[in-house]
Amino acid sequence: MTGVFLGTLSLTTIYSKILEYAGPRLMSTLGLDINFLVTLTVLCFAIFTSAIYFRDGVKSLLYDYYSCTVKVVSQDPLFSALMTFLEEEGAFNMSKVESQQSQIGEQDTEVKEKGWGQKMKAGLKQSNKIKYAPAPSCEDFFYYKPTGTTITIIREEIPNSQSSWWNPRPKQQVQLTVYGKDPTPLKMLFEEVVERQNNKDHGRTAVYKARQGSEGGATGAEWIRCFTKPVRSLDTVILDEKQKEEISEDLKEFLLPATNKWYSNRGLPYRRGYLLYGPPGTGKTSLSVALAGKFGLSVYALSLSVAWMNDDTLALLFSSLPKNCIVLLEDIDACGNNNSNTKAGVQVSFSGLLNAIDGVASKEGRALIMTTNHRERLDEALIRPGRVDLQIKFAHADKKIIHGLFRAIYEVNESDKRILKFPNDFPDDDEIADLANVFAEKVPEHIFSPAEVQGFLLRHKKNPRRAAAEVVAWAEQELLEKKERERKEKEKEEKEQEEKERGERKERRKRAKEEREKRAKREKRRKEGKASSDDTDTEDEKEEAKKEDDKRVVYSLINEDSANIVVNGINEKMVGGVAKDVVKVNGSA
Ligand SMILES: Nc1ncnc2c1ncn2[C@@H]1O[C@H](COP(=O)(O)OP(=O)(O)OP(=O)(O)O)[C@@H](O)[C@H]1O
Numbered sequence: 001m002t003g004v005f006l007g008t009l010s011l012t013t014i015y016s017k018i019l020e021y022a023g024p025r026l027m028s029t030l031g032l033d034i035n036f037l038v039t040l041t042v043l044c045f046a047i048f049t050s051a052i053y054f055r056d057g058v059k060s061l062l063y064d065y066y067s068c069t070v071k072v073v074s075q076d077p078l079f080s081a082l083m084t085f086l087e088e089e090g091a092f093n094m095s096k097v098e099s100q101q102s103q104i105g106e107q108d109t110e111v112k113e114k115g116w117g118q119k120m121k122a123g124l125k126q127s128n129k130i131k132y133a134p135a136p137s138c139e140d141f142f143y144y145k146p147t148g149t150t151i152t153i154i155r156e157e158i159p160n161s162q163s164s165w166w167n168p169r170p171k172q173q174v175q176l177t178v179y180g181k182d183p184t185p186l187k188m189l190f191e192e193v194v195e196r197q198n199n200k201d202h203g204r205t206a207v208y209k210a211r212q213g214s215e216g217g218a219t220g221a222e223w224i225r226c227f228t229k230p231v232r233s234l235d236t237v238i239l240d241e242k243q244k245e246e247i248s249e250d251l252k253e254f255l256l257p258a259t260n261k262w263y264s265n266r267g268l269p270y271r272r273g274y275l276l277y278g279p280p281g282t283g284k285t286s287l288s289v290a291l292a293g294k295f296g297l298s299v300y301a302l303s304l305s306v307a308w309m310n311d312d313t314l315a316l317l318f319s320s321l322p323k324n325c326i327v328l329l330e331d332i333d334a335c336g337n338n339n340s341n342t343k344a345g346v347q348v349s350f351s352g353l354l355n356a357i358d359g360v361a362s363k364e365g366r367a368l369i370m371t372t373n374h375r376e377r378l379d380e381a382l383i384r385p386g387r388v389d390l391q392i393k394f395a396h397a398d399k400k401i402i403h404g405l406f407r408a409i410y411e412v413n414e415s416d417k418r419i420l421k422f423p424n425d426f427p428d429d430d431e432i433a434d435l436a437n438v439f440a441e442k443v444p445e446h447i448f449s450p451a452e453v454q455g456f457l458l459r460h461k462k463n464p465r466r467a468a469a470e471v472v473a474w475a476e477q478e479l480l481e482k483k484e485r486e487r488k489e490k491e492k493e494e495k496e497q498e499e500k501e502r503g504e505r506k507e508r509r510k511r512a513k514e515e516r517e518k519r520a521k522r523e524k525r526r527k528e529g530k531a532s533s534d535d536t537d538t539e540d541e542k543e544e545a546k547k548e549d550d551k552r553v554v555y556s557l558i559n560e561d562s563a564n565i566v567v568n569g570i571n572e573k574m575v576g577g578v579a580k581d582v583v584k585v586n587g588s589a
Helices: 002-008 011-030 034-065 077-088 117-123 184-201 241-255 257-265 284-294 311-319 350-358 399-410 414-419 429-442 450-459 464-527 539-560 563-573 578-588
Strands: 067-073 097-100 131-134 138-144 149-157 172-179 204-212 221-230 272-277 298-303 325-330 366-372 390-393
Touching: 034 067, 067 077, 067 184, 077 172, 077 184, 077 221, 138 184, 149 184, 172 184, 184 204, 204 284, 204 311, 221 311, 241 257, 241 272, 241 284, 241 366, 241 390, 272 284, 284 298, 284 325, 284 366, 298 311, 311 350, 399 429, 399 450, 399 464, 429 464, 450 464
Parallel strands: 204 298, 272 366, 272 390, 298 325, 325 366
Antiparallel strands: 067 172, 097 131, 138 149, 149 172, 204 221
């Protein structure tokens, strides 16, 4: 009954009923007029709204005319250092957070020594620690003690629409504002950020990796600080001392400010290029990282073989390098040469690579280290002076390198021996020197890479005597396996070559057939007196036709006589490979 009754009442009726009922009671108990109350509420609301408008207006006026602002975009190497600093200082209100892996701080990941670029992926051991970052578009206030100033921090995502491959949008930007005309607090803050970053990097080498930046349909790429690792001493790279010194001195001189001036006075682009070539596992990457460590440079590693790398992204990455860094470009032979031969899956063209290295957009002040296992496949244009100023050859280990590797592994200081629980009877330095001689005598020279020898030694990390005793058996076994691997590889290569040649022959036959048919048609038209200017053979066509006629002669001869005799007899006159082709044609016919 009650439900039906309420249903029939309208809201206005209820409201007027309440006013009718509550009004007089409020009046009698509180002494307040209901009309007065309503007016007061509306007035408060109006004042509150105007106050907000007023505050925003003043704020925007102050912001426009009486503040200093610095914006840092995510592509700037300073971005991650700044975010780490602010996070460490507790500047962010973490009530609105998002989990994040790469932007704030760096991924403290362990990386296997072997290789960069694509290989690095396999070597990364992701730390499972989840990091939190303040969600974008939040405003934070950070009290910066040294200057007693409050800094407003706004972190924003940047809209997609502004991006294009030549100007990829930064993913994010952080904006720091202080009110007042004095930018000193911001300057001081940035000095502290850089100093803290430098202190952290001291004794470490920072490694940056190229990352695809493709959103909103536009492709792009950016460098991302991946990790830092302790500086690798040049002494741990076992190589001919002269070669090490040569490249080290060259780089040292290049980095001098006077050299920069010298280059610019002569209008030369201030860049230096090195080529490290040789079989896998001989120390090319290790030397590059050790050099970076020695001169306090960061390494910018990239590989041409990653699926998204193309001419544009490569050029973009080269144009966004900082000054004084080492760019490590591995497996440079992947993009082929002027006559193509690009590896499957590689999108970077040879001209694209040349353009990135020393095109107009390429940054100055960087040292480029290119590595390859196949120097013979490189185009001379790529390694001409100016692009490559110094070449270092790496080879399989000789006696000196084998000896050096042994000593490098087993010369351990007392504290490491204690911490790592080395056995008490671990040989002293004199015995290690003797064992190193024995070891080097037993390993055949120029067969194994330093990486292979090092791999064996690491198996007996705490037992050099055993390593020296067992190395012969290991070397024999390895040799057998190596030979088997080489045999299989050769077989595979031969098969691929055969397949390629078969394809080329097929293509040539197809073209020749089309040409014959075309000529026959022309001939027919000529005989019928319908020849047009198109039917006149060009010099090239005449030459092609002559070749075709020759082929047909061979072909008919083959049909009559023994193929081998004819081919051997005519081969002299033939253009390379034609006779052989015809034999195969005949064979398959
Ligand atoms: N000459 C060397 N001195 C010291 N260690 C070496 C040397 N060569 C190789 N190694 C060791 O072998 C491993 C692989 O070396 P590295 O990656 O530098 O070889 P690479 O020549 O760059 O190989 P790839 O051509 O396959 O990239 C590393 O652990 C490195 O320490």
